[in-house]
Amino acid sequence: MAPMSDATxxxxxxPATLVARAVPEKVSLExxxxxxxxxxxxxxxxxxxxxxxxxxxxxxxxxxxxxxGSLHVGHVFSYTHTDxxxxxxxxxGAEVFYPMGWxxxxxxxxxxxxxYYGVRCDPSLPxxxxxxxxxxxxxxxxxSARDQxxxxxxxxxxxxxxxxxxxxxxxxxxxxxxxxxxxxSMTYQTIGEHARAVAQAAFLRNLxxxxxxxxxxxxxxxxxxxxxxAQAELEARDYPGFFHRVAFHRxxxxxxxxxxxxxxxxxxxxxxxxxxxxxxxxxxxxxxxTSPVFGxxxxxxxxxxxxPDKGAGIAMCCTFGDLTDVQWWRELQLPTRSVxxxxxxxxxxxxxxxxxxxxxxxxxxxxxxxxxxxREAVVGQLRAAGDLDGEPVATQRKANFYEKGDKPLxxxxxxxxxxxxxxxxxxxxxxxxxxxxxxxxxxEFMRVRxxxxxGGLNGDWLVSRQRFFGVPFPVWYPLDDAGEPDxxxxxxxxxxxxxxxxxxxxxxxxxxxQRGVPGGFAGDPDVMDTWATSSLSPHxxxxxxxxxxxxxxxxxxxxxxxxxxxxxxxLFSTVVRSHFEHxxxxxxxxxxxxxxxxxxxxxxxxxxxxxxxxxxxxVEHGSDAVRYWAASAKLGTDAAFEVGQMKIGRRLAIxxxxxxxxxxxxxxxxxxxxxxxxxxxxxxxxAMLAGLAVVVDGATAALESYDHTRALELTxxxxxxxxxxxxxxxxxxxYGAGGREAGTAAAQSLADTSADSPADALAHTLAHTLAGAxxxxxxxxxxxxxxxxxxxxxxxxxxxxxxxxxxxxxxxRQQWPDAATLRTVAAGADPAVVTAAGTxxxxxxxxxxxxxxSMRTPLLSVTLALPAALRPGIEAALxxxxxxxxVTGTLELLDDEVDVPVAMAAELGESEPRS
RNA sequence: GGGCGAUUGGCUCAGUGGUAGAGCGCCUCGUUCACACCGAGGAGGUCACUGGUUCGAUCCCAGUAUCGCCCACCA
Numbered sequence: 007m008a009p010m011s012d013a014t015x016x017x018x019x020x021p022a023t024l025v026a027r028a029v030p031e032k033v034s035l036e037x038x039x040x041x042x043x044x045x046x047x048x049x050x051x052x053x054x055x056x057x058x059x060x061x062x063x064x065x066x067x068x069x070x071x072x073x074x075g076s077l078h079v080g081h082v083f084s085y086t087h088t089d090x091x092x093x094x095x096x097x098x099g100a101e102v103f104y105p106m107g108w109x110x111x112x113x114x115x116x117x118x119x120x121x122y123y124g125v126r127c128d129p130s131l132p133x134x135x136x137x138x139x140x141x142x143x144x145x146x147x148x149x150s151a152r153d154q155x156x157x158x159x160x161x162x163x164x165x166x167x168x169x170x171x172x173x174x175x176x177x178x179x180x181x182x183x184x185x186x187x188x189x190x191s192m193t194y195q196t197i198g199e200h201a202r203a204v205a206q207a208a209f210l211r212n213l214x215x216x217x218x219x220x221x222x223x224x225x226x227x228x229x230x231x232x233x234x235x236a237q238a239e240l241e242a243r244d245y246p247g248f249f250h251r252v253a254f255h256r257x258x259x260x261x262x263x264x265x266x267x268x269x270x271x272x273x274x275x276x277x278x279x280x281x282x283x284x285x286x287x288x289x290x291x292x293x294x295x296t297s298p299v300f301g302x303x304x305x306x307x308x309x310x311x312x313x314p315d316k317g318a319g320i321a322m323c324c325t326f327g328d329l330t331d332v333q334w335w336r337e338l339q340l341p342t343r344s345v346x347x348x349x350x351x352x353x354x355x356x357x358x359x360x361x362x363x364x365x366x367x368x369x370x371x372x373x374x375x376x377x378x379x380x381r382e383a384v385v386g387q388l389r390a391a392g393d394l395d396g397e398p399v400a401t402q403r404k405a406n407f408y409e410k411g412d413k414p415l416x417x418x419x420x421x422x423x424x425x426x427x428x429x430x431x432x433x434x435x436x437x438x439x440x441x442x443x444x445x446x447x448x449x450e451f452m453r454v455r456x457x458x459x460x461g462g463l464n465g466d467w468l469v470s471r472q473r474f475f476g477v478p479f480p481v482w483y484p485l486d487d488a489g490e491p492d493x494x495x496x497x498x499x500x501x502x503x504x505x506x507x508x509x510x511x512x513x514x515x516x517x518x519x520q521r522g523v524p525g526g527f528a529g530d531p532d533v534m535d536t537w538a539t540s541s542l543s544p545h546x547x548x549x550x551x552x553x554x555x556x557x558x559x560x561x562x563x564x565x566x567x568x569x570x571x572x573x574x575x576x577l578f579s580t581v582v583r584s585h586f587e588h589x590x591x592x593x594x595x596x597x598x599x600x601x602x603x604x605x606x607x608x609x610x611x612x613x614x615x616x617x618x619x620x621x622x623x624x625v626e627h628g629s630d631a632v633r634y635w636a637a638s639a640k641l642g643t644d645a646a647f648e649v650g651q652m653k654i655g656r657r658l659a660i661x662x663x664x665x666x667x668x669x670x671x672x673x674x675x676x677x678x679x680x681x682x683x684x685x686x687x688x689x690x691x692x693a694m695l696a697g698l699a700v701v702v703d704g705a706t707a708a709l710e711s712y713d714h715t716r717a718l719e720l721t722x723x724x725x726x727x728x729x730x731x732x733x734x735x736x737x738x739x740x741y742g743a744g745g746r747e748a749g750t751a752a753a754q755s756l757a758d759t760s761a762d763s764p765a766d767a768l769a770h771t772l773a774h775t776l777a778g779a780x781x782x783x784x785x786x787x788x789x790x791x792x793x794x795x796x797x798x799x800x801x802x803x804x805x806x807x808x809x810x811x812x813x814x815x816x817x818x819r820q821q822w823p824d825a826a827t828l829r830t831v832a833a834g835a836d837p838a839v840v841t842a843a844g845t846x847x848x849x850x851x852x853x854x855x856x857x858x859x860s861m862r863t864p865l866l867s868v869t870l871a872l873p874a875a876l877r878p879g880i881e882a883a884l885x886x887x888x889x890x891x892x893v894t895g896t897l898e899l900l901d902d903e904v905d906v907p908v909a910m911a912a913e914l915g916e917s918e919p920r921s
Numbered sequence: 922g923g924g925c926g927a928u929u930g931g932c933u934c935a936g937u938g939g940u941a942g943a944g945c946g947c948c949u950c951g952u953u954c955a956c957a958c959c960g961a962g963g964a965g966g967u968c969a970c971u972g973g974u975u976c977g978a979u980c981c982c983a984g985u986a987u988c989g990c991c992c993a994c995c996a
Contacts, residue, residue: 033955242994249996265996279996312996321996328995403995414995454925458992570990603989638934643926644989648933650945653958657944660958668955719935723943733955848962855962858950905940 029670029811033663035656038803039629043182051816052187055101056556064100065563066092067544067593068188069576070107070196073173074114077180079647080569082620084599086636087714088567089186091597093799094709095564096187097822103560105547106181106188110170111196112536113231113410116475119166120154127474128156129509129531137161159507162475166197180621185629185802187818194546196539197477201546202505205539206480208583209469210498213481217586218425218469220493224326224335224342225468227418228408229350233472234422235408235415236535237429237465238575245405245414248398249317252388254278254295254304262295262306263395265317267403269388270352270380271324273300273360273369274345279334280320282308287320298393299384300365309334326417329464345372346416352380377416421493423470423479423532427582429463441581446595448712449642452570459574467579469538476533480506482513489524497527501551541579544592563593570598570642597712600644618647630801631655637800640715658722659804662797665729666808669786672740672779681787683831688739688778689882690839691785694732697837698724698789699828705796706822714800721796728789731844738889740786742779778885788831792823842879843887846870849907850891857914864915867895871902871910880907 046052066088071081088104096102120126123139140155157165174193181188194201212218226235250269253261264278275297280287290306297304311330312321323334325342334340343359345352356369368387372380388394405414428435439460447453470479481498483491497513499506508529512518520526542550544563549556562584568576577596584592623632627649634655639645686692701724708716790808798805798817809817849870854863868891872880877899880887888897894915902908 035958242992245995247995267995316994317996319996323996330994330996401995404993405995449926451925455991458924462992574991601990646933648945651933654944657958661956664956664959666955671955715935719943729955730960737955851961852963855950860951860953861961862951862953 029667033667035628035659035804038807039183039185042803042806043185049816051818052104052189054103054189054192056559058101058559060559062101063103063559064095065103065560067547067563067566068104068106069568070109070543071177072109072114073170073177074110074118077177077620079618079620079623080602082184082632083602083636083645084567084569085181085186086184086633087597087599087641090637090714090799091565091712092187093802093818094822096818097795097798097820099821104188105192105194107194107196107543107547108170108174108177109196109540110166111476111539113473115166115170116473119162119169122169123165124154125157125162125165126154127159127162129159129474131156131158133158133160133510139165159474159478159509163197166475167195170195183624183629185633196546199505200552201539202477204542204545204550205477205534206504207501207551208542208545208587209534210480210501212425212586213498215586218423220421220423222419222421224332224417224419225422226406226415227348227420228411229348229416230411230413231408232348234420234468234470236468237463238537239409240406241409242404243407244402247401247403249401250385250398251395253298253393253395255298256293256295262290262320263318264320264322266322267401268327268381269384270377271327271345272297272384273357274324274343275302275304275322276325276335276340276343277304277323277338278306278320279309279312279323281312281314282310284314284319299368299387299391300360301362302360302365307338309338332417342419344419346377346418348418350416351376422468424466425469425582427463427467428460429465435460435463438581438585441585441591444591448595448597452573452598452642455570455573456578459578467582469535470532471535473533477539478507478509478533479530480504480508481530482508482527483530485524485526485528487524491528537575537579540576541583543580562590565595565597566593567597567599570600595712598642600639600642602647603644604647627652628656628659630659630803633800634658637714637718641712659801661729662801662804663808665733666790668733669790670812672783681791682784683788685780685784686831688781689835690735690843690886691781692832692835693837693839695785695788695828696832696835697840698792699825699832700837702792702796702823702825702828718800725793727844731847732840735843735847735883735886735890736782739778739886740782742775792828795820795823839879839882842876843883845876846872846880846887846907847890849909853909853912859914862892865891865893866913866915868893868912869898869900869910870907871900871904872907873904874901876907877901
């Protein structure tokens with residue numbers, strides 16, 4: 007049961023007045039997560055108030071985790087960073103818009119649904135009402151495509167939403183336990199109806215403005231997945247190959263040698279190309295040569311992209327072997343002679359440009375072969391023709407792969423949808439570069455990744471995919487009399503009809519019977535790239551189109567938190583969409599988290615079997631402890647997975663509980679720890695609060711610049727000094743007249759006081775003792791109040807626990823502490839007083855530590871040698887120092903040439919018996 | 922090949938143009954009435970290397986090495 011709901015305790019709403027709540031006898035972190043997560047949910051602690059204006063809102067574009075995978079410690083790490091920001095902003099007074107999305111769109115979900123339910127998507131099928139899948143469960147699904155039952159796209163999406171829903175519950179449970187201060191009433195799915203409508207509407211608007219277009223063009227193609235792939239999804243990998251030195255023939259019969267790793271593309275050769283300044287080939291420019299085996303005449307051309315020191319210095323340009331080929335083809339206006347098909351095999355029909363009978367015969371041997379087999383065949387043919395110079399030489403080359411694929415990409419010509427991104431337009435590129443310059447990257451050095459990427463784009467953003475599952479392009483094409491689609495005149499729907507599936511829905515003015523027949527219509531068969539949806543996350547989360555009122559209050563957003571490896575994809579594509587749709591950045595700040603490295607300093611990955619389940623981690627160490635570990639790592643810096651750091655976090659959380667319990671324990675109830683600033687009169691107490699004011703300033707500035715580690719470090723180091731030194735110094739005084747040391751303190755004070763009569767002296771002393779106790783208690787209360795707020799973003803559970811013992815409401819809805827208030831209470835005191843007294847106390851402890859006696863052992867007399875600079879501070883806290891050091895006799899201060907106070911001539915008494 | 926980051930005690934990391942910091946681990950001591958999921962004290966580092974600037978460099982500059990990452994690299 008949550009303490010907050012205990013109706014028997016008196017409650018007051020005046021924040022300046024203390025509530026007599028109970029401090030537990032024994033404090034513990036056990037069960038703290040469940041208790042407070044439930045309370046926060048009940049009380050709507052993190053509910054977003056949508057009546058607030060854009061200026062009052064701090065909006066976060068939370069990354070939607072992929073639900074088809076599982077969460078790992080890297081997620082816990084980076085999401086904690088975001089939550090710290092959210093909590094800080096909330097306490098600063100902002101209304102924090104912190105939604106959570108689930109990314110259930112894309113290939114991983116498609117595969118998982120196929121296996122889980124034993125189905126596959128076939129967009130040509132009609133929707134079946136109440137469809138029951140043949141299997142359910144990870145173990146029972148169809149293993150091969152043959153066993154899978156084909157279903158319509160709509161049925162497939164329904165199954166996806168269903169399966170994702172189950173995963174999402176587990177994800178949410180984890181996030182709640184971690185303490186993310188998300189408003190759980192605002193979640194979205196990237197394959198959900200709203201997200202699909204947003205993606206389709208945004209696309210139609212891009213299309214209407216000319217930012218989206220269709221083109222038949224050479225593009226990267228994955229032969230395994232049978233889909234086009236975007237530049238952003240490329241991954242360069244090492245790939246073994248062979249250099250083949252091959253002779254082309256000049257009209258005079260002399261050979262021109264080129265080197266190639268892809269001889270199977272010889273029939274696709276359209277030119278030989280060398281650098282314009284390359285002396286060796288000057289005479290050849292403008293002439294033609296014939297290809298070996300196939301006997302096709304091709305020109306020798308000059309182009310600056312040819313590199314004289316690569317291979318033979320003269321390259322065979324084929325359509326298409328690589329992206330340089332595409333560049334040459336485009337810039338030199340070369341013909342298209344494609345031989346590799348979408349299935350990764352050479353075309354079955356012999357190309358018409360191979361005219362010689364021997365060449366056609368040679369091609370016949372290649373027709374239908376995979377590129378790998380064709381390569382072997384061509385090498386044989388070259389060798390037989392005597393045009394292979396020497397034997398192939400093994401080489402390690404880099405080839406482009408689709409990130410999820412395992413075969414090198416081919417370049418094939420196909421009709422695809424593109425969105426302009428500056429890759430082919432300098433004005434757009436410059437505008438997007440400028441957007442990047444506007445964005446506040448944290449850390450700053452991440453900006454270069456954006457700039458490198460935008461600067462290096464070599465084509466527009468390919469957004470269509472030849473997959474079945476995803477958001478369909480909401481267009482149809484009229485069919486001509488021959489039944490061929492007219493791609494230049496797509497039929498578009500009204501935005502109000504979205505989302506829709508052109509495979510099952512019919513465009514206005516047509517009837518269902520006209521689908522696929524001459525004179526009728528056909529739906530666009532493709533779906534959108536996953537980034538085409540993700541790039542609209544602010545729109546999806548913010549209710550664009552569906553809820554314009556909400557959108558106006560949250561967009562443009564404040565923060566995009568994300569991982570460093572998707573700057574080129576998610577971050578950039580979001581900037582593109584927002585730039586076109588709104589002419590603004592989608593958010594003002596980006597917070598880029600690093601990766602988690604395993605102990606071998608490698609990126610944590612499942613395949614290495616070193617992934618720790620996040621829930622286990624939270625259960626074992628406690629959420630605050632894990633959050634502490636995460637919050638100890640700077641943005642943008644890769645961090646080690648360090649259990650030790652979590653243990654430190656746990657220790658800190660426990661210390662917060664224990665120290666708070668102690669600070670609230672003086673007197674009969676927490677009521678005796680008043681939050682009345684006027685009671686703070688003691689110089690040591692004022693000095694402590696002055697030091698805390700410095701911490702508040704530093705932590706606030708750090709958090710404002712997204713430096714949560716600095717804020718935590720400042721707070722933490724103050725807190726430990728507060729516990730080890732300040733608390734120890736003041737505890738006897740704080741007990742006051744009723745405290746166990748009262749007699750000693752009073753007697754000592756009496757001895758120090760020059761009064762006219764013993765009676766006056768006693769009255770004076772008692773008053774003084776009472777005032778001192780009040781000062782200490784008030785200072786402890788004020789400090790605790792501020793410390794709990796400072797820790798709240800990182801340790802939401804422990805701080806809330808303590809808050810509940812003592813105060814009303816949630817600490818997470820309190821104002822961030824204000825240094826000016828503390829300074830007023832501190833009344834100009836110097837924080838150095840605490841430091842000075844602390845070092846003096848350490849010197850006294852050292853005497854006992856070296857004598858190997860208990861810290862309770864009294865010091866009958868002692869002389870402290872100290873640097874003169876520390877004298878004023880130590881004198882100001884002398885009474886407290888005597889009490890904390892159990893100095894029963896004389897304590898003499900002696901200025902000396904030392905760095906820190908050193909106890910000399912110490913006389914130890916007998917250890918006190920236990921009372 | 923271009924770029925970004927890192928290199929500080931055994932480990933994980935702070936940090937500053939002027940005598941090097943924390944926590945963990947280690948050693949010693951202390952069952953102390955907030956805390957044994959504890960406390961006190963201590964040992965431990967030529968701040969990767971080589972030059973340069975400077976009165977003075979761990980810090981600034983240039984270069985080298987190693988590690989990680991991003992981009993380019995298929996002739």
